[in-house]
Amino acid sequence: MSAESHHRRRPRGWAGLPLNRLFAAITAVVLVCLCIVIALGIRQYLLYSRCQQAVAASDRLLFQFTSIKGHLNESLILGAEVNLQNLNNELQQLEGEADGLHRNLLVPEGLKPSLLSRVDLVNLEVRLRAVQERPQEKVREAAELVRALNSTNIGLQQFRLHLSDHTQNILLGLHKIIAGALGLIVALTCSLLFLLNHHLAAPMLRLCALTAREGETGEGGRETCSLRELTERVGALLARGDSAPDGEIAGRTGPEELQRRAVCFRYAAAGSIGSEMTSEINNIINGVINYTQTLIDLDARGDSGARSEPLYQSLLKEEKKIVDLSAAMQRLGQGPSSRQGSSLSSLFKALSLILDKPLRAESIVLVVPAECQGEVSVPGGDLWLVLLTLVQQGRRALKRVLPGRQQEKSLRIDCAPDETKGGRVTLTLVNSAACWDEESGTAAPAWPTQPFCVELLRLHGASLTTVATAEGTRLQLELPVRGGAA
Structure with a gap:
């Protein structure tokens, strides 16, 4: 059956529903x-x-x-x-x-x-x-x-x-x-598995055949690949679109295309960060359950006086952690809007909340500005994406240059108003590896490259530059203050 006749057939039933709705x-x-x-x-x-x-x-x-x-x-x-x-x-x-x-x-x-x-x-x-x-x-x-x-x-x-x-x-x-x-x-679960197997197995096998290298054939001359190989091939296809240099990106993508790709990267970054937050969320939920059960036991024994007050405070603290984590993840999905800026203090607070424990597990200390007031005009979602991307690049560089846990590794963000240019704030990113891992593609398919971040910031009147110093390479972000002169 030809591909044209296949496209002419209209799917019926569950197969015709959008995947997200299904x-x-x-x-x-x-x-x-x-x-x-x-x-x-x-x-x-x-x-x-x-x-x-x-x-x-x-x-x-x-x-x-x-x-x-x-x-x-x-x-x-x-x-x-x-x-x-x-x-x-x-x-x-x-x-x-x-x-x-x-x-x-x-x-x-x-x-x-x-x-x-x-x-x-x-x-x-x-x-x-x-x-x-x-x-x-x-x-x-x-x-x-x-x-x-x-x-x-x-x-x-x-x-x-x-x-x-x-x-x-x-x-x-x-x-x-x-x-x-x-x-x-x-x-219902078996129905879902049957549906996936019935409607997605054939396209996945076809994708394996289209992405197979020459000489990679199985029994009977048919192209075969494992799920791991298919994932690697799809990652390689995505990397081809992400590894273009700065000039190529600027030449072929306009503002709308940049925003569309930024949305895709935000979703991918949210999934990548969400997998690291799983253990933290589980710990918070277990803490809430334990505090709640203890309060129930105290109430059942009629001993819910002064002993329950610290438990209520601890319960509220755990619930606030969940709320803060949710707010931080929602910020990553915040779309661009001329009426919507970014509060630097809340941004750094959320950044520390999400990445502090995952980085400490790799012996990396994240240092964010304790006092960095003001609001910049870069939308929260785009600025979130850029900062998370740069932190991830510094993280990969630290793991590559300083492997193991023998010495403590640091990643620091400094904040200072730019006195030479009114209405702008400069953020400086420094790490103990003195370099930044800009590798993308199969190594980090969920994250954009630095050239993409440069173009994305340029849409909002901000800039990202690499500064070479005696101590190593640093990254500087110049962000326009909301309501200030550009």
Whole structure:
């Protein structure tokens, strides 16, 4: 079948949906199902706890009544005197347990008549007093009282068994619902995998064939490649467009094309940084969960006074970290706008928040200006992209020139107003490697090159230059202050 006839066929069903909408829809459905499963799991845990409490209460009721019955039977048969005051206290405890089960919503209405009522307990005490007052004349009533006690004990045993069966049936039904929801999640996931295999496998194999080098053929003369080889080939194709010199970029790309590519680089950089932020986000989330659980435990014990205040402060601190990280990532996606500038203090704060720990893991110390006030007219997203790119270049240079962890490596950003040019701020980037790794392509496909950053800054009246000093190469950014003279 020719390529033209292939293009003429209009896709139907899922294959015709945009990929972003398709993946978002399936992800949303799976997340909703997961939330439902989690909610059902929480409900199951709470319901199990309540069922366990109800069964435990019926066990206590049965045990207490069995103890009273055994004592009374022995006393009535032997003709011994019963301490009615102690018996009255025990009957009051029985009444409390029975009332609790009467009010329990998990106890079916059909089982509640089997429970002891206040009238039953009063009748029991009255009949026992009558037998105690004239034991010789009340032999028959004593025998009837023993039979009544045995009958009530059997009824309580039946109540306990039926209540246990009832709670097990409730939990079993909830188990089936959870199993069904998990089955739906598996079905949706398998559908997504089938969809990807059915519609993306052929284009990926075709891409392998188009990017294969001469002589790279598999069995039967067909071009084959692994997923790693395909990734390398796609990265090489992207590198060809990113490795052009400054003049070539300026000659073939206008402002709109530069902005379009800047958006692509911002998304790629966000993904690259997001992978490094995963462990930090997980640690913050675990901290929030631990603080929350501790507060719940303190509240359950009724000890939520002065001990909970530090926990609330720690919880708020962890939540603020999450908010700051989210705000920093949103800044990277901020589009260009003439009405929107960049606050340098917040920019450096977010830069330190995101990259401090990943760089320290490589023995690199990031030093940002402690006091750099003012707002520049370069849009936040573009300035973010340029600064992150330059920091990544310094990071790669430090890892290449100073490998290992034997010595501490530093990367510093200095901020100073340019007194010779009013209305501008100069940022100077210095690292202990005394050079900057401008390598792009397969080594760093997610990041733009320095020539691209130069052209991007030029759109907003800013500049990026390389300065050679006795201590090594430095990078200088001249940024126009918002509202100042250019």
